[in-house]
Amino acid sequence: MELRRFSRGFALCSALAALLAPIAPARANPYETRLDNGLHVIVKEDHRAPVAMHMVWYRVGAIDEHDGTTGIAHLLEHMMFKGTKTLKPGEFNEIVARAGGNDNAFTSHDYTAYFQRVPAAALPKMIELEADRMRNLVISDDEFARELKVVMEERRLRTDDQPQSQLHEQLMASAFIAHPYRRPVIGWMNDLENMRPDDARDWYRRWYAPNNAYVVVVGDVDHKKVFEQVKKAYGHMKPVQLPVRKMTAEPVQTGERRITVKAPAELPQLAMTWKAPKLVDVVNDREPYALEVLAGILDGHAASRLPKALVRGSQVAVEVGAYYDATARGETTFMLGGTPAKGHSVAELEAALRAEVKRIADEGVSEAELERIKTLTVAAQVYKLDSTYVQAMEIGRMEASGYRWQDADLMLEKLKSVTAAEVQAVARKYFGSDTLTVAVLDPQPLDPNAKPRAKPAGLRH
Amino acid sequence: MRFRNDFLLVNPMNRFFRHPLLQAAALFALSVPAWANVNIQHWVAANGARVYFVESHVLPILDLQVDFDAGAARDPAGRSGLAGMTQGMLDAAAGGLDEDALAEKFSDLGARLSGVADNDRAGLSLRTLSSARERDGALALLRTVLTRPEFPAAVLEREKARATASLREADTKPDQIGSKAFARALYGDHPYGRSATVESVAAITRDDLLAHYRRHYVASRAVVSIVGDVTREQAEAIALQLTGDLPAGEPLAPIPAVTMPKAVTERIAHPANQSHIFVGEPVTRRGDPDFFPLQVGNYILGGGGFVSRLTKEVREKRGYAYSVYSYFNPQREPGPFQIGLQTQRAQAADALKVVDETLAKFIADGPTDDELKAAKRNLVDGYSLRLDSNRKLLESLAVIGFYGLPLDWLSKFPERVEAVTAAQVKDAFRRRLSAEHMVRVIVAGD
Numbered sequence: 001m002e003l004r005r006f007s008r009g010f011a012l013c014s015a016l017a018a019l020l021a022p023i024a025p026a027r028a029n030p031y032e033t034r035l036d037n038g039l040h041v042i043v044k045e046d047h048r049a050p051v052a053m054h055m056v057w058y059r060v061g062a063i064d065e066h067d068g069t070t071g072i073a074h075l076l077e078h079m080m081f082k083g084t085k086t087l088k089p090g091e092f093n094e095i096v097a098r099a100g101g102n103d104n105a106f107t108s109h110d111y112t113a114y115f116q117r118v119p120a121a122a123l124p125k126m127i128e129l130e131a132d133r134m135r136n137l138v139i140s141d142d143e144f145a146r147e148l149k150v151v152m153e154e155r156r157l158r159t160d161d162q163p164q165s166q167l168h169e170q171l172m173a174s175a176f177i178a179h180p181y182r183r184p185v186i187g188w189m190n191d192l193e194n195m196r197p198d199d200a201r202d203w204y205r206r207w208y209a210p211n212n213a214y215v216v217v218v219g220d221v222d223h224k225k226v227f228e229q230v231k232k233a234y235g236h237m238k239p240v241q242l243p244v245r246k247m248t249a250e251p252v253q254t255g256e257r258r259i260t261v262k263a264p265a266e267l268p269q270l271a272m273t274w275k276a277p278k279l280v281d282v283v284n285d286r287e288p289y290a291l292e293v294l295a296g297i298l299d300g301h302a303a304s305r306l307p308k309a310l311v312r313g314s315q316v317a318v319e320v321g322a323y324y325d326a327t328a329r330g331e332t333t334f335m336l337g338g339t340p341a342k343g344h345s346v347a348e349l350e351a352a353l354r355a356e357v358k359r360i361a362d363e364g365v366s367e368a369e370l371e372r373i374k375t376l377t378v379a380a381q382v383y384k385l386d387s388t389y390v391q392a393m394e395i396g397r398m399e400a401s402g403y404r405w406q407d408a409d410l411m412l413e414k415l416k417s418v419t420a421a422e423v424q425a426v427a428r429k430y431f432g433s434d435t436l437t438v439a440v441l442d443p444q445p446l447d448p449n450a451k452p453r454a455k456p457a458g459l460r461h
Numbered sequence: 462m463r464f465r466n467d468f469l470l471v472n473p474m475n476r477f478f479r480h481p482l483l484q485a486a487a488l489f490a491l492s493v494p495a496w497a498n499v500n501i502q503h504w505v506a507a508n509g510a511r512v513y514f515v516e517s518h519v520l521p522i523l524d525l526q527v528d529f530d531a532g533a534a535r536d537p538a539g540r541s542g543l544a545g546m547t548q549g550m551l552d553a554a555a556g557g558l559d560e561d562a563l564a565e566k567f568s569d570l571g572a573r574l575s576g577v578a579d580n581d582r583a584g585l586s587l588r589t590l591s592s593a594r595e596r597d598g599a600l601a602l603l604r605t606v607l608t609r610p611e612f613p614a615a616v617l618e619r620e621k622a623r624a625t626a627s628l629r630e631a632d633t634k635p636d637q638i639g640s641k642a643f644a645r646a647l648y649g650d651h652p653y654g655r656s657a658t659v660e661s662v663a664a665i666t667r668d669d670l671l672a673h674y675r676r677h678y679v680a681s682r683a684v685v686s687i688v689g690d691v692t693r694e695q696a697e698a699i700a701l702q703l704t705g706d707l708p709a710g711e712p713l714a715p716i717p718a719v720t721m722p723k724a725v726t727e728r729i730a731h732p733a734n735q736s737h738i739f740v741g742e743p744v745t746r747r748g749d750p751d752f753f754p755l756q757v758g759n760y761i762l763g764g765g766g767f768v769s770r771l772t773k774e775v776r777e778k779r780g781y782a783y784s785v786y787s788y789f790n791p792q793r794e795p796g797p798f799q800i801g802l803q804t805q806r807a808q809a810a811d812a813l814k815v816v817d818e819t820l821a822k823f824i825a826d827g828p829t830d831d832e833l834k835a836a837k838r839n840l841v842d843g844y845s846l847r848l849d850s851n852r853k854l855l856e857s858l859a860v861i862g863f864y865g866l867p868l869d870w871l872s873k874f875p876e877r878v879e880a881v882t883a884a885q886v887k888d889a890f891r892r893r894l895s896a897e898h899m900v901r902v903i904v905a906g907d
Contacts, residue, residue: 049849093767100842149780303564379571448730
């Protein structure tokens with residue numbers, strides 16, 4: 001599994017706060033403030049090394065896109081490195097590199113974020129640079145055209161030539177027929193072909209504003225100074241009227257959906273996804289926490305049930321996985337999947353995976369299993385403190401996804417309160433066939449001399 | 462099983478840092494900061510194990526790693542994959558505990574066990590809380606796995622079947638086809654050139670595992686790296702505890718010398734949308750006197766991410782690729798210099814031409830003064846970023862220990878980077894990168 005709740009973790013829980021008291025005094029760390037223009041600033045002081053992780057998160061992602069311009073959130077992210085009124089294309093990266101730092105950016109369905117890891121002394125300059133490109137980006141036709149080609153190469157690399165990515169893309173496009181998660185973050189190739197510089201300019205104008213952004217700093221800094229620096233760099237900006245976010249709710253699914261994806265590969269693959277509730281009310285919701293624990297018991301660690309039963313036990317599979325993330329701006333699903341072992345079919349694997357969920361629905365889970373998840377979660381909180389990146393990611397992700405960074409603490413406490421009965425109840429409730437979508441990779445023989453099936457992309461502007 | 466494909470980075474993670482063979486590469490960017498005062502303590506345990514220790518009580522965490530001269534280079538002919546299989550099966554049963562029991566016990570302590578396996582090294586690393594119960598429990602388990610593995614026959618059969626499935630799948634993927642072909646073209650029948658195949662995995666027996674384990678997992682060649690919340694006294698005890706039950710071991714012959722390849726361009730047909738292009742040759746050992754000129758030069762050529770010449774020429778100016786990079790991977794014997802990129806197949810020839818010209822120009826002219834200055838500022842001033850966590854420190858320690866680099870390697874880094882001149886970079890690239898040995902592999906070209 002690539003992204004697991006239990007390895008990503010939450011913020012420090014109270015039990016650990018005692019353990020960590022000498023190094024993390026019980027002060028208001030992180031510190032936060034909000035400028036008059038709406039910009040949120042969250043600073044977590046971590047004085048272990050003279051470095052700073054600086055991130056700017058925007059609450060805008062592929063979820064906010066429309067048909068015809070899918071991929072624009074990600075493409076704009078690329079354009080953010082292509083110059084401002086005062087910086088030449090690429091100069092941003094040059095300045096960061098010469099400061100001893102490195103930088104990158106990422107786009108998901110829910111958010112777009114930019115970060116620099118720098119020696120702490122370079123932080124003020126980084127704040128200036130990010131503030132500059134929040135309002136002063138220049139998107140030239142020429143830079144746009146070339147960067148669009150780069151993004152098309154990225155799509156070829158990550159999706160078009162990757163059978164597993166195609167499977168995932170089409171699974172999502174089938175599980176959601178109306179909700180925006182049906183669209184891939186990188187965009188459909190044809191939308192990229194039709195993308196115009198004005199699409200990027202419009203996107204930037206609409207969404208890149210202080211009242212849609214979160215500045216997160218973790219590192220060897222004085223939060224008061226950071227607040228001053230941020231105020232100086234962003235304070236003059238006016239908030240903008242953000243577009244109304246019209247997120248189409250997914251109509252209730254009333255029957256099983258099945259699709260097949262054919263691609264050159266050796267092994268078949270299975271991916272199943274069920275509609276499942278997301279975390280809305282951090283204090284009063286219960287089921288999302290139970291689903292998190294269920295995912296952890298099935299596939300959260302080396303001793304979890306799916307690899308034990310299906311890879312090591314019955315050996316129906318060579319690989320299995322479960323995925324659920326309660327936090328999202330959009331709607332959530334619970335996924336199961338894997339690769340059948342030689343001599344076993346996809347159908348057998350599907351039956352075996354569903355039987356494991358049914359076993360929990362029928363028999364529940366043991367206290368030892370529950371305890372194990374909680375132990376691993378608590379340990380992950382401590383391990384997190386070894387990385388400024390992980391700490392900053394947690395704060396930014398919570399804020400940009402529509403939660404508060406403080407909720408992370410609370411969520412951990414809630415997770416630890418989940419009972420065996422609650423896990424059993426969600427296993428009973430959410431795994432019926434009517435809300436299930438199944439995607440199967442049907443491997444095709446590799447004809448080395450065949451030409452690619454995907455249409456070669458030509459630029460149209 | 463990977464479900465998420467929707468978290469996109471503007472710049473690909475630099476292969477130099479990401480490749481499992483290249484964990485060692487973290488060293489590349491170490492230098493000494495005013496703050497750092499990284500105090501590496503080193504001793505040889507009574508049983509011959511070499512120990513490297515950095516004491517840090519800031520976090521209640523203990524990270525450690527035990528490596529052996531037991532990497533893929535030690536695979537016997539016809540048994541490629543043996544080293545990886547042996548390492549991977551250490552926790553398949555040990556000390557009377559089966560794999561499920563071991564997994565449960567590690568998890569119940571909140572400990573994380575992971576494997577280390579590359580051409581030269583094989584071993585295990587552990588992250589645990591430093592509180593006594595968790596720490597002692599996890600260390601006892603690690604000792605069991607390291608010193609009393611059982612290699613059960615039934616698990617071996619299953620793991621061979623999984624490895625076979627994975628190899629067959631890999632043989633359909635252009636990047637993996639290309640990586641293997643590139644290693645073969647660079648190293649021929651040298652162990653660095655061999656990859657596990659369906660046949661070589663089928664030939665592996667339990668006796669092979671036992672023989673490999675007994676011969677290579679020995680105290681005299683154990684390297685124990687420890688970072689975190691224990692005292693020197695505790696660290697000494699831990700090193701002995703982990704390796705004390707291992708036999709001293711017999712001396713080992715060095716791995717064979719590398720024969721330089723003749724320049725060749727290998728084309729492999731594949732129906733992918735993109736061509737996968739690999740260019741390079743064997744160049745550097747650990748401890749190479751040209752290390753600093755080559756690494757500083759490579760930062761400018763293709764290691765510096767967004768700001769490298771290759772990225773500017775191939776990606777920024779022409780939009781030919783999302784990812785283009787170069788790196789040196791120093792190993793015990795000369796490891797590869799490699800340039801890599803992927804591009805729409807119809808323009809592969811054009812992209813390769815740009816790569817060739819960029820490399821040729823860099824070898825002919827070397828870096829500009831401004832490029833050299835920028836590289837030094839990044840590498841020297843960015844030193845603290847490379848050592849700002851226990852995890853990163855552990856990786857560096859493990860490399861220093863395994864390859865026997867001097868203990869002041871980290872503290873001398875900045876002055877050595879600062880001392881590199883443009884003439885030295887140019888000279889090192891001209892001497893070490895030769896057109897007559899340059900290998901090209903193109904998968905899915907037109």
